[in-house]
Amino acid sequence: xxxxxxxxxxxxxxxxxxxxxxxxxxxxxxxxxxxxxxxxxxxxxxxxxxxxxxxxxxxxxxxxxxxxxxxxxxxxxxxxxx
Amino acid sequence: xxxxxxxxxxxxxxxxxxxxxxxxxxxxxxxxxxxxxxxxxxxxxxxxxxxxxxxxxxxxxxxxxxxxxxxxxxxxxxxxxxxxxxxxxxxxxxxxxxxxxxxxxxxxxxxxxxxxxxxxxxxxxxxxxxxxxxxxxxxxxxxxxxxxxxxxxxxxxxxxxxxxxxxxxxxxxxxxxxxxxxxxxxxxxxxxxxxxxxxxxxxxxxxxxxxxxxxxxxxxxxxxxxxxxxxxxxxxxxxxxxxxxxxxxxxxxxxxxxxxxxxxxxxxxxxxxxxxxxxxxxxxxxxxxxxxxxxxxxxxxxxxxxxxxxxxxxxxxxxxxxxxxxxxxxxxxxxxxxxxxxxxxxxxxxxxxxxxxxxxxxxxxxxxxxxxxxxxxxxxxxxxxxxxxxxxxxxxxxx
Numbered sequence: 001x002x003x004x005x006x007x008x009x010x011x012x013x014x015x016x017x018x019x020x021x022x023x024x025x026x027x028x029x030x031x032x033x034x035x036x037x038x039x040x041x042x043x044x045x046x047x048x049x050x051x052x053x054x055x056x057x058x059x060x061x062x063x064x065x066x067x068x069x070x071x072x073x074x075x076x077x078x079x080x081x082x
Numbered sequence: 083x084x085x086x087x088x089x090x091x092x093x094x095x096x097x098x099x100x101x102x103x104x105x106x107x108x109x110x111x112x113x114x115x116x117x118x119x120x121x122x123x124x125x126x127x128x129x130x131x132x133x134x135x136x137x138x139x140x141x142x143x144x145x146x147x148x149x150x151x152x153x154x155x156x157x158x159x160x161x162x163x164x165x166x167x168x169x170x171x172x173x174x175x176x177x178x179x180x181x182x183x184x185x186x187x188x189x190x191x192x193x194x195x196x197x198x199x200x201x202x203x204x205x206x207x208x209x210x211x212x213x214x215x216x217x218x219x220x221x222x223x224x225x226x227x228x229x230x231x232x233x234x235x236x237x238x239x240x241x242x243x244x245x246x247x248x249x250x251x252x253x254x255x256x257x258x259x260x261x262x263x264x265x266x267x268x269x270x271x272x273x274x275x276x277x278x279x280x281x282x283x284x285x286x287x288x289x290x291x292x293x294x295x296x297x298x299x300x301x302x303x304x305x306x307x308x309x310x311x312x313x314x315x316x317x318x319x320x321x322x323x324x325x326x327x328x329x330x331x332x333x334x335x336x337x338x339x340x341x342x343x344x345x346x347x348x349x350x351x352x353x354x355x356x357x358x359x360x361x362x363x364x365x366x367x368x369x370x371x372x373x374x375x376x377x378x379x380x381x382x383x384x385x386x387x388x389x390x391x392x393x394x395x396x397x398x399x400x401x402x403x404x405x406x407x408x409x410x411x412x413x414x415x416x417x418x419x420x421x422x423x424x425x426x427x428x429x430x431x432x433x434x435x436x437x438x439x440x441x442x443x444x445x446x447x448x449x450x451x452x453x454x455x456x457x458x459x460x461x462x463x464x465x466x467x468x469x470x471x472x473x474x475x476x477x478x479x480x481x
Binding site for chain 1: 203
C-alpha cells in the first residue's frame with residue numbers, strides 16, 4: 001500500500017530523490033527551478049519512478065514537461081494523490 | 083597542406099595506474115598490473131575527476147575515457163579549452179562493446195522489477211558511442227564525432243581513422259583513442275565459455291605455456307593535430323602518427339586466419355601509408371594476446387610483412403604481458419605505451435616470457451627492458467591490433 005500522502009512527505013521524497021541526482025540538498029528549495037538545479041527530462045523520469053513507487057502516483061511525460069520548480073512537482077503529486 | 087599528423091598529448095588509465103608515463107615506467111620495470119587473473123584500474127578514482135551527476139550518467143568505460151582525456155588535454159595545453167576552433171576538432175573513441183556493465187545492471191532490473199523500473203538513462207549509458215559523446219560534450223568538441231567498433235582493433239581503428247580525417251582536411255585536430263570496461267559477470271562468463279581467456283590467470287604472450295588472454299579494463303586518449311595547427315600555436319609534438327593500415331581476414335568469427343595473411347596485409351599497408359620500409363622499424367608493439375592462436379599467426383604475419391630477416395632482428399614485445407587485454411581500449415593504450423617507449427628510447431619486455439614455443443622464434447624481449455637502438459634520428463615502431471571478426475588495424479608511430 002502507498003504511504004499516506006502529505007505535503008511534507010512528498011517534499012521529503014522529492015528532495016531526497018533530487019539530491020541523489022546531483023544537486024546539493026540546500027539548493028533544493030520549493031522555488032528552485034529544475035533548470036537551476038541542472039535537472040533535465042531524463043532526471044525527472046527517475047524522480048517520477050521514485051514518486052510512483054512511494055505514493056502510487058504516475059506522472060506522465062506531458063505533465064513532467066510543464067514542471068518548472070520543485071514546488072510545482074510537490075503540488076502536482078499532492079493534487080494527484082488526493 | 084602537409085599530410086603529417088602530430089601527437090601533442092597522451093593520457094592513459096590502465097591496470098598499472100593513472101597516467102601514461104606511469105604505464106611505461108612500470109611496464110619497462112617489468113611490473114604487472116594483473117591481480118587475481120584480471121587487470122582492473124584500481125588506482126583510478128572517478129570521483130576525483132567527475133561530479134556525482136556525471137558519474138551517474140556515465141558507464142565506467144566513459145569514466146575511464148574521461149580520466150585518460152584529462153591527462154591528454156592537459157599535456158596538449160588544452161586544459162582551458164581547445165586552442166583551435168572547436169568546430170575543427172573531432173572525436174573518436176573506439177570500444178569493443180560499450181556500456182556493458184550498465185546494460186547488465188538494467189537487464190537485471192527489468193527481470194526482477196519490471197519495465198517501469200528501467201532507468202531513463204539506460205540507453206545513453208550503454209550505447210557504444212557514449213565515450214565519444216561524453217568527451218565531445220565535456221570538452222566542447224564540435225567537429226566530426228563517432229565511435230569505431232571493431233572488437234580489439236577498435237582503439238587502433240579510432241586513431242587511424244582520426245589521422246585520416248586530419249589528412250583529408252575534415253578536422254585540424256582530433257581527440258581519439260579507446261575505452262573499455264567489461265569486467266562484468268556476463269562478459270567474463272562469455273569469454274570463458276568460448277575458451278578465449280586464460281585458465282591460469284597469467285598473461286604470457288608468445289610463451290609456450292600461454293593459455294588465453296587475461297581480461298583488463300582501461301582507456302587511452304591522444305590529441306592528434308595537423309602540423310599546421312600544432313605549429314601555429316607553438317605546440318611541442320610528442321611524436322607522429324606516420325601511418326595506418328587495416329584489413330579483414332574474412333575467415334572466421336573469432337579465430338585469426340592461421341597463416342596471418344590478413345594481419346600481414348594490414349602491416350604492409352601501414353608501412354606503405356607511413357612511407358617506411360621494414361628496415362626502418364625499430365620496435366614492434368605486438369597485439370600479443372597470450373592466446374595460442376593469435377601469438378602464432380601474429381609471429382607468421384610479422385615474418386611475412388617485414389621479411390624473415392628483419393622480423394628476427396627487430397624486438398617484439400606485448401604490453402598485454404603487463405596489463406592484460408583491454409579489448410577496444412588496447413590499441414589506444416598500446417599506441418601510447420609505444421610512443422612513450424620510442425621517446426624514452428627503451429624497449430619494454432614481454433613480462434614473464436620464459437619458454438620458447440616451436441615456430442615462435444622472434445626476439446620477444448625476455449627478462450627486462452633494454453635500450454632501443456635506432457639507425458637514424460627518429461625511432462619508428464608499429465603497433466598491431468587484431469579483433470574478433472577478423473579485423474586487423476596497424477599503426478606506425480615515430481618519435
